[in-house]
Structure formats: C-alpha cells, structure tokens
Amino acid sequence: MRTERNLTRLDRVFARLDREPERPAHIDVPKMSRHRVVLFTATLAFYLAIVWAVVITSWLVRLDWQVMFFRPYQQWSGIHWFVDYYVVLGQRGPTAVMVAAWLGWRSWRQHTLRPMLTLGASLLLLNITVGAAKLGMGRLGPHYATVIGSNEMGLGGDIFPSGHTANAVVTWGILAYLASTPRARRWLSAASAVTSLGVGMSTVYLGTHWLSDVLLGWAAGLLILLALPWCEPFIARAETSLFDLRDRWRARRGSTVPAPVPVPVVLKPRPAPVDQTTPEPEPVSLARAPRAPIHLAPGPHTARSERTPVTPAGSRRPPHPERQPRGTATQAARPVAGG
Secondary structure, X not given: OOOOOOOOHHHHHHHHOOOXXXXXXXOOOOOOOHHHHHHHHHHHHHHHHHHHHHHOOOHHHHHHHHHHHHOHHHHOHHHHHHHHHHHHHHOHHHHHHHHHHHHHHHHHHHOOOHHHHHXXXXXXXXXXXXXXXXXXHOOOOHHHOOOOOOOOOOOOOOOOOOHHHHHHHXXXXXXXXXXXXXXXXXXXXXXXXXXXXXXXXXXXHHOOOOHHHHHHHHHHHHHHHHHHHHHHHHHHHHHHHHHHHHHHHHHHHHHOOOOOOOOOOOOOOOOXXXXXXXXXXXXXXXXXXXXXXXXXXXXXXXXXXXOOOOOOOOOOOOOOOOOOOHHHHHHHHOOOOOO
C-alpha cells in the first residue's frame, strides 16, 4: 500500500511561496464594526486629552521635564548602542521598504493590488495628519528647550507628536491589518504593539522626544489603523480602475497587427546616355579563344651539333687604311726558294 510522504515545516514554507492560480476568496476585508467605532472614539478622546494637557502645562508637562532631567541615556549607558539600532525600526524609509517588499510579494501571489494600495493609503494619511499636527503645534524638543517647566509650544519645533512612534504603529500594524487568518492577526498585532512601544521609549531614552510626544504618537498611529476600513471602498475602486487600465492596455497591444515586412527590391543599373558623336564600343566577348601551344622554336627540335653555324658577313673591327692585310705582308717578305 502506497502512503503519502508527510510534509515537513520547510516543505510547507516552500509550498506557500508558489503563486496561487487565482485570487483567494477567503480573505476578508475588515469592516467598520461597532467595536472598531468605539475604539476609534476612545483613541480620539485620548489624543485630544494629551494635546489639552500639554497646552495648559499640566502635570504631564512636569513629568516630561522630570524624565528629561533624569537623562536615561546616562543612567543606562550600556544599552546605548542597542537603542541606536533599534530606533531605526521607526524610521520611515527603512521600514517602508521592508514592509513594501513583503506586501508586494503578497500582491503578486494573490493576484490583487489591495496590500500595496492599503499601505500607500495608510502612509498618505500618516503624512497628512501627523505632519499637520507637528507644524500646527510647533513644539520644541528636549535638546532645544528654552524655559524650564514650559510646554515649549508654538516655538517652531516639529516633534509633537512623535513621528517615529506613529510610523512604527502604522507600518508594522498594517501587517496585522492585512493578515489572512484571525490567528495571524492576533500574533502580528501583539508584535507590532511591542515594536512600536519599544521605538517610542527609545526616543525618550535618547532624549529626542518628550514622553507626551510618544503618547500622542501612539494615539495618532492607532487612529489611522482604526480608520482604514473607511478607506476600503476607495481602495477597491482604485484596484478595479488599475486592473481595467491593464486589460485595456493588453487588449490594445494584442489587437495591433504587426506591419508587413517589406520585400527587398532588386535595383537595376541605370543605362548611360547614348552620345550620337561617339560610336558605341563593340561588345567584348567574355569567352576567351583557346591559345596555341607555345614552342621554343618552329619545326622539329634538332641537336646543337647538327645546326648550321651562321657566320656574320664582314669583319667586326673598324677599317684601318694604314694597316695592310696580314697575308700580303708575309708573302712579300718571304724569299723565293730555288732562285
């Protein structure tokens, strides 16, 4: 009997990396329930209470100054190096890149743009709300405080509420908001809460924020996460528009007929103009006539000894009138015998 192999945890992890054939239907979109509305209202009341407590210079401002004079970075200097690295989890650039990479993979795997669009909507709300509050209240930080015991409001600062804390709440909380199962949502909610709490306390430890800045940053980030279900209809509309645009672009690209490839035309040489005064040259035959065999001399080849010597006529020396011929002189000088 054949039994199936038990899948290990690593096998299940690699199986999750495969792309699903179509968009899963079991992923639910959070709605603005009554429980969420109650939490949103309570968080908004807490936000306004923190702002009012700082504006009237209440006990919360005195607590801010006491924590600042305590100087945690000097009391526990041994963990300073760790806090310097940990506070990066609240910076906008690194956290947005890491979360966008994860949500981008989920968008590709599940055939949906909702994770990326939800992240973009949350970061847009974060920049608008927190940025407007920072510039509107203009509070100075602990390192730039001017008067001991004052709330340092309206002096051109930009630290109230804490941007690091609010960004940590939104960026890591969006993972819990987009979780596929209730169990994953609970675990990710707890992890994001601990991370954002640690980032807020790290800024207080380093002396870059008041304690009230961190409290208001937590409230500001939580308000954005609780208000996201109100943005879901706009996110769904934007996703539908983007998919329609993609389908139209694909249809337009597929309906275009490719242009025919032109056939090369063989060009003939243009005839030269005929001159009436110049006679036309005779056509030259390209075929060459066979050449006769070349011999060293005409006729049959004879041996050198059989050839007739040819003597040139006359002497080669120039004539000398004073010189007598050699034969005549010798005959005249020789005596006649028997005389």
